[in-house]
Amino acid sequence: MSLVCPNCVGQVMYDPRREKMVCLSCGWEATEEEFSKLEGRENYDREHAAPKVVHGWETKAEPEWVQDEDEFMETNIYHCRTCGAELMLSGTEASTFCSYCGAATIVFDRVSKEARPKRIIPFKLTREEALASIKEHFAKGSYIPSKIKELTVDKVRAIYMPYWLFDTYIRRSMTVEARTHEDGTFLYTRDASCRYENVTLDASKRLNNEMSRRLEPFRTDELVEFDVAYLSGFYADRYDVTKEALKTTNVQRCREYLDDAILDTCPRVNKRTIGTLSNYTKKDVQEEYRIEKIEYALLPAYFVNLKYDTGRELVMVNGQTGKVVANLPYEKKQIAKKFLKNALIACPIFVLLTYGILRLGLYPAFLILAAFTGFMVAGGVSGYRKYKLGKYRMSASSMTSYSNDREDRT
Amino acid sequence: MIHIILAIVIGLALGLVNAAGGTAYGMSKSNIVGEQEGAAADFMKHGEDVVFHAKSDRKKT
Numbered sequence: 001m002s003l004v005c006p007n008c009v010g011q012v013m014y015d016p017r018r019e020k021m022v023c024l025s026c027g028w029e030a031t032e033e034e035f036s037k038l039e040g041r042e043n044y045d046r047e048h049a050a051p052k053v054v055h056g057w058e059t060k061a062e063p064e065w066v067q068d069e070d071e072f073m074e075t076n077i078y079h080c081r082t083c084g085a086e087l088m089l090s091g092t093e094a095s096t097f098c099s100y101c102g103a104a105t106i107v108f109d110r111v112s113k114e115a116r117p118k119r120i121i122p123f124k125l126t127r128e129e130a131l132a133s134i135k136e137h138f139a140k141g142s143y144i145p146s147k148i149k150e151l152t153v154d155k156v157r158a159i160y161m162p163y164w165l166f167d168t169y170i171r172r173s174m175t176v177e178a179r180t181h182e183d184g185t186f187l188y189t190r191d192a193s194c195r196y197e198n199v200t201l202d203a204s205k206r207l208n209n210e211m212s213r214r215l216e217p218f219r220t221d222e223l224v225e226f227d228v229a230y231l232s233g234f235y236a237d238r239y240d241v242t243k244e245a246l247k248t249t250n251v252q253r254c255r256e257y258l259d260d261a262i263l264d265t266c267p268r269v270n271k272r273t274i275g276t277l278s279n280y281t282k283k284d285v286q287e288e289y290r291i292e293k294i295e296y297a298l299l300p301a302y303f304v305n306l307k308y309d310t311g312r313e314l315v316m317v318n319g320q321t322g323k324v325v326a327n328l329p330y331e332k333k334q335i336a337k338k339f340l341k342n343a344l345i346a347c348p349i350f351v352l353l354t355y356g357i358l359r360l361g362l363y364p365a366f367l368i369l370a371a372f373t374g375f376m377v378a379g380g381v382s383g384y385r386k387y388k389l390g391k392y393r394m395s396a397s398s399m400t401s402y403s404n405d406r407e408d409r410t
Numbered sequence: 411m412i413h414i415i416l417a418i419v420i421g422l423a424l425g426l427v428n429a430a431g432g433t434a435y436g437m438s439k440s441n442i443v444g445e446q447e448g449a450a451a452d453f454m455k456h457g458e459d460v461v462f463h464a465k466s467d468r469k470k471t
Contacts, residue, residue, distance in 0.1 A: 187467070378431075
């Protein structure tokens with residue numbers, strides 16, 4: 001998104017640190033509200049923005065996902081042939097250039113209607129702060145390759161991701177049957193309700209749901225009314241998953257939250273499960289729910305590509321809280337070293353313990369050693385599987401293309 | 411003597427298996443950055459809690 005300075009016709013961008021619109025050329029600044037008034041977006045005359053001659057741009061077909069019941073805003077959509085970026089430009093601009101590759105161009109190609117987000121969480125972190133956050137997190141990882149820790153940045157993209165925010169009232173009643181070895185079976189009957197607000201569900205097909213969920217939590221108390229000025233200087237993605245498609249997921253999530261609260265009140269229930277085994281069963285479940293509000297919102301995230309060996313590693317940073325999400329590679333050499341180090345500590349301990357058990361004839365103690373070993377192996381296997389799954393999700397072509405398809409100058 | 415040999419064989423085997431498990435677990439903890447942590451509390455209306463309309467506990471006989 002690109003906006004023009006009313007003072008010098010330079011490029012105006014939203015500065016997360018100052019929380020103001022700032023001109024990159026003359027330093028002029030204004031709040032987003034003041035800027036919107038100056039631009040007169042409310043009185044924008046569509047005739048004024050009629051399609052003009054375009055050089056170096058190609059048009060994009062009207063998106064199929066646009067729905068009649070949503071609110072719309074008038075924007076001009078461009079596709080830069082030089083760098084491949086897709087731009088939304090406000091209708092009041094007279095001329096501009098590609099905000100990502102800097103290619104000079106002549107105004108818009110056509111006016112388009114885009115679904116207008118209702119709310120937005122503006123970026124709170126600058127690019128530098130996002131990188132500092134990554135560095136801080138990586139410093140803690142003893143298995144992270146040192147080359148990754150050096151943080152050779154390839155690309156940084158600040159993207160507003162599309163989300164649906166759901167407000168839901170849910171009530172569930174059930175009987176929880178908990179089995180214990182010592183005291184037999186207990187029955188807990190519960191009828192509970194709760195209202196969940198602003199449950200965030202990502203509305204982009206390309207963004208893996210598990211990965212976007214790991215970016216949470218967003219502080220939804222910092223949501224503000226959407227203004228197009230916030231998009232200046234950032235990429236903004238459009239939703240391609242409808243709110244209808246996410247209703248079931250939302251209810252499922254609210255159900256999980258409420259059931260979790262219910263199980264917390266059942267003393268003999270052990271919520272931890274081993275595989276599919278648990279010590280409780282839910283019976284006679286009844287449910288009612290009401291989705292009270294659904295809003296379209298944009299939430300901020302940095303997508304950072306780090307150079308590593310011959311490839312690139314994708315790291316995501318929550319643009320509001322600075323939470324870092326990544327599945328980093330490992331080096332076989334480093335893992336071997338760690339294994340040797342662990343073995344050098346573990347082997348003498350186990351040899352001594354075994355010798356003690358054999359000498360004293362405390363053979364049942366072997367069961368404790370075996371159980372401990374089983375626990376360690378299970379932890380290792382599940383950890384490794386989780387790692388492999390996360391790595392697969394992060395490197396999925398849709399995830400990498402989500403950020404890589406947008407070329408920029410960084 | 412047999413105790414020493416057995417202790418070395420069993421102890422080494424257990425030590426190596428535990429070291430492997432520990433390494434794999436440590437690697438997953440270190441290299442999976444930013445685990446899922448969104449909790450119900452993040453979405454509960456400010457000042458509101460889960461309301462229990464009915465609650466009863468009994469032992470199955």
